[in-house]
Amino acid sequence: MIDYGLDLSSVEHDRALPDLVAEGAELDALVAGEPDWTRPTPAAGWTIAHQIAHLAAADANALVAVRTPEAFAAVSTDADAEAAAGAAQPRAELLERWRAGRAELAAALRDRPLDQAFPWHGSDVTPALMVPLRLMETWAHGQDVFDTLGVAHRPTGRLRHIASLGVEGRTLSFHAAGLPIPEQPFRVELTGPGGEPWAWGPETAAQRIRGSALDFCLRITQRRSLAETGLTAVGEDARKWLEVARVFL
Incomplete structure:
Protein backbone atom coordinates (compact mmCIF):
# COMPACT_ATOMS: atom_id res chain seq x y z
CA MET A 1 0.00 0.00 0.00
CA ILE A 2 1.43 3.37 -1.03
CA ASP A 3 1.04 6.17 1.49
CA TYR A 4 1.15 9.41 -0.43
CA GLY A 5 1.59 11.20 2.90
CA LEU A 6 0.11 14.43 1.62
CA ASP A 7 -1.53 17.07 3.76
CA LEU A 8 -3.46 19.15 1.26
CA SER A 9 -4.69 21.79 3.69
CA SER A 10 -2.78 24.36 1.64
CA VAL A 11 -4.55 23.42 -1.60
CA GLU A 12 -7.35 25.82 -2.48
CA HIS A 13 -10.11 23.31 -3.20
CA ASP A 14 -12.53 25.86 -4.62
CA ARG A 15 -9.96 26.72 -7.30
CA ALA A 16 -8.36 23.34 -7.88
CA LEU A 17 -11.02 21.79 -10.11
CA PRO A 18 -11.49 24.89 -12.33
CA ASP A 19 -7.71 25.06 -12.59
CA LEU A 20 -7.56 21.41 -13.68
CA VAL A 21 -10.12 22.16 -16.39
CA ALA A 22 -8.18 25.25 -17.47
CA GLU A 23 -4.90 23.33 -17.65
CA GLY A 24 -6.46 20.76 -19.94
CA ALA A 25 -7.97 23.47 -22.11
CA GLU A 26 -4.62 25.22 -22.53
CA LEU A 27 -2.90 22.04 -23.67
CA ASP A 28 -5.88 21.23 -25.90
CA ALA A 29 -5.54 24.57 -27.68
CA LEU A 30 -1.87 23.85 -28.31
CA VAL A 31 -2.19 20.32 -29.68
CA ALA A 32 -5.38 20.99 -31.64
CA GLY A 33 -3.39 23.45 -33.73
CA GLU A 34 -0.52 21.02 -34.34
CA PRO A 35 -1.13 18.73 -37.34
CA ASP A 36 1.84 16.41 -36.76
CA TRP A 37 1.38 14.35 -33.60
CA THR A 38 4.18 11.97 -34.59
CA ARG A 39 6.84 14.44 -33.46
CA PRO A 40 9.03 12.93 -30.71
CA THR A 41 8.86 14.50 -27.26
CA PRO A 42 11.51 14.55 -24.50
CA ALA A 43 10.04 11.30 -23.10
CA ALA A 44 11.98 8.52 -24.80
CA GLY A 45 9.87 6.73 -27.38
CA TRP A 46 6.86 8.98 -26.87
CA THR A 47 5.43 11.26 -29.53
CA ILE A 48 2.87 14.01 -28.99
CA ALA A 49 0.22 11.37 -29.65
CA HIS A 50 1.66 9.18 -26.88
CA GLN A 51 1.51 12.09 -24.44
CA ILE A 52 -2.15 12.81 -25.19
CA ALA A 53 -3.01 9.11 -25.20
CA HIS A 54 -1.40 8.72 -21.77
CA LEU A 55 -3.44 11.60 -20.36
CA ALA A 56 -6.62 10.20 -21.89
CA ALA A 57 -5.93 6.73 -20.45
CA ALA A 58 -5.11 8.11 -17.00
CA ASP A 59 -8.32 10.16 -16.98
CA ALA A 60 -10.29 7.06 -17.99
CA ASN A 61 -8.63 5.02 -15.24
CA ALA A 62 -9.40 7.71 -12.67
CA LEU A 63 -13.02 7.72 -13.80
CA VAL A 64 -13.24 3.98 -13.18
CA ALA A 65 -11.77 4.49 -9.70
CA VAL A 66 -14.27 7.22 -8.86
CA ARG A 67 -17.42 5.65 -10.31
CA THR A 68 -16.82 1.91 -10.00
CA PRO A 69 -14.03 1.43 -7.45
CA GLU A 70 -14.71 -2.31 -7.29
CA ALA A 71 -13.59 -2.57 -10.94
CA PHE A 72 -10.36 -0.59 -10.53
CA ALA A 73 -8.22 -3.64 -9.74
CA ALA A 74 -8.61 -4.74 -13.36
CA VAL A 75 -7.32 -1.42 -14.75
CA SER A 76 -4.03 -1.61 -16.66
CA THR A 77 -0.88 -0.29 -15.00
CA ASP A 78 1.22 -0.43 -18.18
CA ALA A 79 1.49 3.24 -19.12
CA ASP A 80 3.68 2.58 -22.14
CA ALA A 81 1.25 0.05 -23.60
CA GLU A 82 -1.72 2.34 -23.01
CA ALA A 83 0.09 5.27 -24.60
CA ALA A 84 1.11 3.19 -27.62
CA ALA A 85 -2.41 1.89 -28.14
CA GLY A 86 -3.88 5.37 -27.96
CA ALA A 87 -1.20 6.85 -30.21
CA ALA A 88 -2.20 4.35 -32.89
CA GLN A 89 -5.67 5.89 -33.09
CA PRO A 90 -6.45 8.54 -35.69
CA ARG A 91 -5.49 11.96 -34.37
CA ALA A 92 -9.04 13.35 -34.45
CA GLU A 93 -10.40 10.30 -32.65
CA LEU A 94 -7.77 10.45 -29.91
CA LEU A 95 -8.31 14.18 -29.41
CA GLU A 96 -12.05 13.71 -29.02
CA ARG A 97 -11.56 10.81 -26.62
CA TRP A 98 -9.26 12.91 -24.44
CA ARG A 99 -11.67 15.85 -24.48
CA ALA A 100 -14.69 13.75 -23.56
CA GLY A 101 -12.82 11.81 -20.90
CA ARG A 102 -11.38 14.76 -19.06
CA ALA A 103 -14.77 16.52 -19.05
CA GLU A 104 -16.43 13.39 -17.67
CA LEU A 105 -13.78 12.99 -14.99
CA ALA A 106 -14.09 16.63 -13.93
CA ALA A 107 -17.85 16.17 -13.53
CA ALA A 108 -17.38 12.98 -11.51
CA LEU A 109 -14.84 14.61 -9.19
CA ARG A 110 -17.10 17.63 -8.79
CA ASP A 111 -19.98 15.40 -7.65
CA ARG A 112 -18.00 13.29 -5.18
CA PRO A 113 -17.42 14.54 -1.60
CA LEU A 114 -13.88 15.84 -1.16
CA ASP A 115 -13.09 13.35 1.61
CA GLN A 116 -14.69 10.23 0.06
CA ALA A 117 -11.84 7.87 -0.78
CA PHE A 118 -11.44 5.54 -3.75
CA PRO A 119 -8.58 3.25 -4.90
CA TRP A 120 -5.65 4.52 -6.91
CA HIS A 121 -2.62 2.37 -7.77
CA GLY A 122 -1.88 0.80 -4.43
CA SER A 123 -3.39 3.47 -2.24
CA ASP A 124 -6.64 5.18 -1.40
CA VAL A 125 -7.07 8.79 -2.48
CA THR A 126 -9.83 11.37 -2.31
CA PRO A 127 -11.03 13.97 -4.81
CA ALA A 128 -9.10 16.52 -2.72
CA LEU A 129 -5.92 14.72 -3.76
CA MET A 130 -6.93 13.41 -7.19
CA VAL A 131 -7.73 16.87 -8.59
CA PRO A 132 -4.24 18.33 -8.02
CA LEU A 133 -2.68 15.01 -9.04
CA ARG A 134 -4.46 15.14 -12.40
CA LEU A 135 -3.56 18.83 -12.76
CA MET A 136 0.09 18.03 -12.04
CA GLU A 137 0.19 15.24 -14.61
CA THR A 138 -1.59 17.31 -17.25
CA TRP A 139 0.86 20.15 -16.71
CA ALA A 140 3.93 17.90 -16.70
CA HIS A 141 3.05 15.98 -19.86
CA GLY A 142 1.92 19.24 -21.38
CA GLN A 143 5.39 20.63 -20.67
CA ASP A 144 6.84 17.85 -22.83
CA VAL A 145 4.59 18.94 -25.68
CA PHE A 146 5.39 22.63 -25.23
CA ASP A 147 9.09 21.77 -25.28
CA THR A 148 8.64 19.68 -28.42
CA LEU A 149 6.92 22.50 -30.26
CA GLY A 150 9.32 25.15 -29.00
CA VAL A 151 6.47 27.12 -27.43
CA ALA A 152 6.88 28.91 -24.10
CA HIS A 153 4.74 27.31 -21.41
CA ARG A 154 3.48 30.41 -19.63
CA PRO A 155 3.45 29.93 -15.85
CA THR A 156 0.16 30.66 -14.07
CA GLY A 157 -1.19 30.60 -10.54
CA ARG A 158 -2.18 26.98 -11.21
Whole structure:
Protein backbone atom coordinates (compact mmCIF):
# COMPACT_ATOMS: atom_id res chain seq x y z
CA MET A 1 0.00 0.00 0.00
CA ILE A 2 1.43 3.37 -1.03
CA ASP A 3 1.04 6.17 1.49
CA TYR A 4 1.15 9.41 -0.43
CA GLY A 5 1.59 11.20 2.90
CA LEU A 6 0.11 14.43 1.62
CA ASP A 7 -1.53 17.07 3.76
CA LEU A 8 -3.46 19.15 1.26
CA SER A 9 -4.69 21.79 3.69
CA SER A 10 -2.78 24.36 1.64
CA VAL A 11 -4.55 23.42 -1.60
CA GLU A 12 -7.35 25.82 -2.48
CA HIS A 13 -10.11 23.31 -3.20
CA ASP A 14 -12.53 25.86 -4.62
CA ARG A 15 -9.96 26.72 -7.30
CA ALA A 16 -8.36 23.34 -7.88
CA LEU A 17 -11.02 21.79 -10.11
CA PRO A 18 -11.49 24.89 -12.33
CA ASP A 19 -7.71 25.06 -12.59
CA LEU A 20 -7.56 21.41 -13.68
CA VAL A 21 -10.12 22.16 -16.39
CA ALA A 22 -8.18 25.25 -17.47
CA GLU A 23 -4.90 23.33 -17.65
CA GLY A 24 -6.46 20.76 -19.94
CA ALA A 25 -7.97 23.47 -22.11
CA GLU A 26 -4.62 25.22 -22.53
CA LEU A 27 -2.90 22.04 -23.67
CA ASP A 28 -5.88 21.23 -25.90
CA ALA A 29 -5.54 24.57 -27.68
CA LEU A 30 -1.87 23.85 -28.31
CA VAL A 31 -2.19 20.32 -29.68
CA ALA A 32 -5.38 20.99 -31.64
CA GLY A 33 -3.39 23.45 -33.73
CA GLU A 34 -0.52 21.02 -34.34
CA PRO A 35 -1.13 18.73 -37.34
CA ASP A 36 1.84 16.41 -36.76
CA TRP A 37 1.38 14.35 -33.60
CA THR A 38 4.18 11.97 -34.59
CA ARG A 39 6.84 14.44 -33.46
CA PRO A 40 9.03 12.93 -30.71
CA THR A 41 8.86 14.50 -27.26
CA PRO A 42 11.51 14.55 -24.50
CA ALA A 43 10.04 11.30 -23.10
CA ALA A 44 11.98 8.52 -24.80
CA GLY A 45 9.87 6.73 -27.38
CA TRP A 46 6.86 8.98 -26.87
CA THR A 47 5.43 11.26 -29.53
CA ILE A 48 2.87 14.01 -28.99
CA ALA A 49 0.22 11.37 -29.65
CA HIS A 50 1.66 9.18 -26.88
CA GLN A 51 1.51 12.09 -24.44
CA ILE A 52 -2.15 12.81 -25.19
CA ALA A 53 -3.01 9.11 -25.20
CA HIS A 54 -1.40 8.72 -21.77
CA LEU A 55 -3.44 11.60 -20.36
CA ALA A 56 -6.62 10.20 -21.89
CA ALA A 57 -5.93 6.73 -20.45
CA ALA A 58 -5.11 8.11 -17.00
CA ASP A 59 -8.32 10.16 -16.98
CA ALA A 60 -10.29 7.06 -17.99
CA ASN A 61 -8.63 5.02 -15.24
CA ALA A 62 -9.40 7.71 -12.67
CA LEU A 63 -13.02 7.72 -13.80
CA VAL A 64 -13.24 3.98 -13.18
CA ALA A 65 -11.77 4.49 -9.70
CA VAL A 66 -14.27 7.22 -8.86
CA ARG A 67 -17.42 5.65 -10.31
CA THR A 68 -16.82 1.91 -10.00
CA PRO A 69 -14.03 1.43 -7.45
CA GLU A 70 -14.71 -2.31 -7.29
CA ALA A 71 -13.59 -2.57 -10.94
CA PHE A 72 -10.36 -0.59 -10.53
CA ALA A 73 -8.22 -3.64 -9.74
CA ALA A 74 -8.61 -4.74 -13.36
CA VAL A 75 -7.32 -1.42 -14.75
CA SER A 76 -4.03 -1.61 -16.66
CA THR A 77 -0.88 -0.29 -15.00
CA ASP A 78 1.22 -0.43 -18.18
CA ALA A 79 1.49 3.24 -19.12
CA ASP A 80 3.68 2.58 -22.14
CA ALA A 81 1.25 0.05 -23.60
CA GLU A 82 -1.72 2.34 -23.01
CA ALA A 83 0.09 5.27 -24.60
CA ALA A 84 1.11 3.19 -27.62
CA ALA A 85 -2.41 1.89 -28.14
CA GLY A 86 -3.88 5.37 -27.96
CA ALA A 87 -1.20 6.85 -30.21
CA ALA A 88 -2.20 4.35 -32.89
CA GLN A 89 -5.67 5.89 -33.09
CA PRO A 90 -6.45 8.54 -35.69
CA ARG A 91 -5.49 11.96 -34.37
CA ALA A 92 -9.04 13.35 -34.45
CA GLU A 93 -10.40 10.30 -32.65
CA LEU A 94 -7.77 10.45 -29.91
CA LEU A 95 -8.31 14.18 -29.41
CA GLU A 96 -12.05 13.71 -29.02
CA ARG A 97 -11.56 10.81 -26.62
CA TRP A 98 -9.26 12.91 -24.44
CA ARG A 99 -11.67 15.85 -24.48
CA ALA A 100 -14.69 13.75 -23.56
CA GLY A 101 -12.82 11.81 -20.90
CA ARG A 102 -11.38 14.76 -19.06
CA ALA A 103 -14.77 16.52 -19.05
CA GLU A 104 -16.43 13.39 -17.67
CA LEU A 105 -13.78 12.99 -14.99
CA ALA A 106 -14.09 16.63 -13.93
CA ALA A 107 -17.85 16.17 -13.53
CA ALA A 108 -17.38 12.98 -11.51
CA LEU A 109 -14.84 14.61 -9.19
CA ARG A 110 -17.10 17.63 -8.79
CA ASP A 111 -19.98 15.40 -7.65
CA ARG A 112 -18.00 13.29 -5.18
CA PRO A 113 -17.42 14.54 -1.60
CA LEU A 114 -13.88 15.84 -1.16
CA ASP A 115 -13.09 13.35 1.61
CA GLN A 116 -14.69 10.23 0.06
CA ALA A 117 -11.84 7.87 -0.78
CA PHE A 118 -11.44 5.54 -3.75
CA PRO A 119 -8.58 3.25 -4.90
CA TRP A 120 -5.65 4.52 -6.91
CA HIS A 121 -2.62 2.37 -7.77
CA GLY A 122 -1.88 0.80 -4.43
CA SER A 123 -3.39 3.47 -2.24
CA ASP A 124 -6.64 5.18 -1.40
CA VAL A 125 -7.07 8.79 -2.48
CA THR A 126 -9.83 11.37 -2.31
CA PRO A 127 -11.03 13.97 -4.81
CA ALA A 128 -9.10 16.52 -2.72
CA LEU A 129 -5.92 14.72 -3.76
CA MET A 130 -6.93 13.41 -7.19
CA VAL A 131 -7.73 16.87 -8.59
CA PRO A 132 -4.24 18.33 -8.02
CA LEU A 133 -2.68 15.01 -9.04
CA ARG A 134 -4.46 15.14 -12.40
CA LEU A 135 -3.56 18.83 -12.76
CA MET A 136 0.09 18.03 -12.04
CA GLU A 137 0.19 15.24 -14.61
CA THR A 138 -1.59 17.31 -17.25
CA TRP A 139 0.86 20.15 -16.71
CA ALA A 140 3.93 17.90 -16.70
CA HIS A 141 3.05 15.98 -19.86
CA GLY A 142 1.92 19.24 -21.38
CA GLN A 143 5.39 20.63 -20.67
CA ASP A 144 6.84 17.85 -22.83
CA VAL A 145 4.59 18.94 -25.68
CA PHE A 146 5.39 22.63 -25.23
CA ASP A 147 9.09 21.77 -25.28
CA THR A 148 8.64 19.68 -28.42
CA LEU A 149 6.92 22.50 -30.26
CA GLY A 150 9.32 25.15 -29.00
CA VAL A 151 6.47 27.12 -27.43
CA ALA A 152 6.88 28.91 -24.10
CA HIS A 153 4.74 27.31 -21.41
CA ARG A 154 3.48 30.41 -19.63
CA PRO A 155 3.45 29.93 -15.85
CA THR A 156 0.16 30.66 -14.07
CA GLY A 157 -1.19 30.60 -10.54
CA ARG A 158 -2.18 26.98 -11.21
CA LEU A 159 1.38 26.07 -10.33
CA ARG A 160 0.55 26.57 -6.66
CA HIS A 161 -1.40 23.29 -6.60
CA ILE A 162 1.56 21.46 -8.11
CA ALA A 163 4.04 23.13 -5.79
CA SER A 164 1.90 22.13 -2.81
CA LEU A 165 1.99 18.52 -3.96
CA GLY A 166 5.76 18.75 -4.27
CA VAL A 167 6.21 20.22 -0.81
CA GLU A 168 3.91 17.69 0.83
CA GLY A 169 5.49 14.89 -1.21
CA ARG A 170 8.95 15.33 0.29
CA THR A 171 8.64 12.03 2.17
CA LEU A 172 7.67 10.29 -1.07
CA SER A 173 10.80 11.65 -2.76
CA PHE A 174 13.14 10.23 -0.13
CA HIS A 175 11.21 6.95 0.08
CA ALA A 176 11.33 6.41 -3.69
CA ALA A 177 15.08 7.06 -3.67
CA GLY A 178 15.61 4.52 -0.88
CA LEU A 179 16.90 7.21 1.47
CA PRO A 180 16.10 7.75 5.17
CA ILE A 181 13.34 10.28 5.79
CA PRO A 182 14.77 13.49 7.33
CA GLU A 183 13.24 14.41 10.67
CA GLN A 184 14.10 18.10 10.53
CA PRO A 185 11.45 20.56 9.32
CA PHE A 186 11.89 22.24 5.95
CA ARG A 187 11.11 25.75 4.74
CA VAL A 188 10.22 26.25 1.07
CA GLU A 189 10.05 29.81 -0.25
CA LEU A 190 8.97 30.21 -3.86
CA THR A 191 8.17 33.17 -6.07
CA GLY A 192 4.88 32.80 -7.93
CA PRO A 193 4.37 33.81 -11.57
CA GLY A 194 3.23 37.29 -10.60
CA GLY A 195 6.08 37.86 -8.16
CA GLU A 196 3.98 36.84 -5.17
CA PRO A 197 5.67 34.90 -2.34
CA TRP A 198 4.57 31.33 -1.64
CA ALA A 199 5.90 29.67 1.48
CA TRP A 200 5.56 26.39 3.35
CA GLY A 201 7.10 25.24 6.63
CA PRO A 202 8.38 27.05 9.72
CA GLU A 203 10.39 30.22 9.20
CA THR A 204 13.00 28.94 11.64
CA ALA A 205 13.72 25.71 9.74
CA ALA A 206 17.40 25.12 9.03
CA GLN A 207 16.67 23.15 5.85
CA ARG A 208 15.57 25.68 3.24
CA ILE A 209 14.74 25.82 -0.46
CA ARG A 210 14.27 28.99 -2.48
CA GLY A 211 13.54 29.79 -6.10
CA SER A 212 10.77 30.32 -8.61
CA ALA A 213 7.60 28.26 -8.43
CA LEU A 214 8.11 27.36 -12.09
CA ASP A 215 11.57 25.93 -11.47
CA PHE A 216 10.32 24.01 -8.43
CA CYS A 217 7.46 22.48 -10.40
CA LEU A 218 9.75 21.60 -13.30
CA ARG A 219 12.10 19.89 -10.85
CA ILE A 220 9.55 17.89 -8.84
CA THR A 221 7.93 16.62 -12.06
CA GLN A 222 11.44 15.78 -13.31
CA ARG A 223 11.07 17.93 -16.42
CA ARG A 224 14.32 19.73 -15.62
CA SER A 225 17.50 18.67 -13.83
CA LEU A 226 18.49 20.59 -10.75
CA ALA A 227 21.33 22.22 -12.69
CA GLU A 228 18.82 23.56 -15.22
CA THR A 229 16.92 25.46 -12.53
CA GLY A 230 17.73 28.45 -10.37
CA LEU A 231 16.70 26.66 -7.18
CA THR A 232 18.96 27.01 -4.15
CA ALA A 233 19.17 24.85 -1.04
CA VAL A 234 20.50 25.48 2.44
CA GLY A 235 21.24 22.32 4.38
CA GLU A 236 22.38 18.87 3.32
CA ASP A 237 18.90 17.35 3.46
CA ALA A 238 17.41 20.22 1.45
CA ARG A 239 20.03 19.73 -1.23
CA LYS A 240 19.42 15.99 -1.30
CA TRP A 241 15.68 16.57 -1.61
CA LEU A 242 16.16 18.69 -4.71
CA GLU A 243 18.42 16.01 -6.18
CA VAL A 244 15.80 13.25 -5.77
CA ALA A 245 12.62 15.36 -5.89
CA ARG A 246 9.54 13.82 -7.43
CA VAL A 247 5.78 13.95 -6.97
CA PHE A 248 4.88 10.59 -8.49
CA LEU A 249 6.10 7.00 -8.13
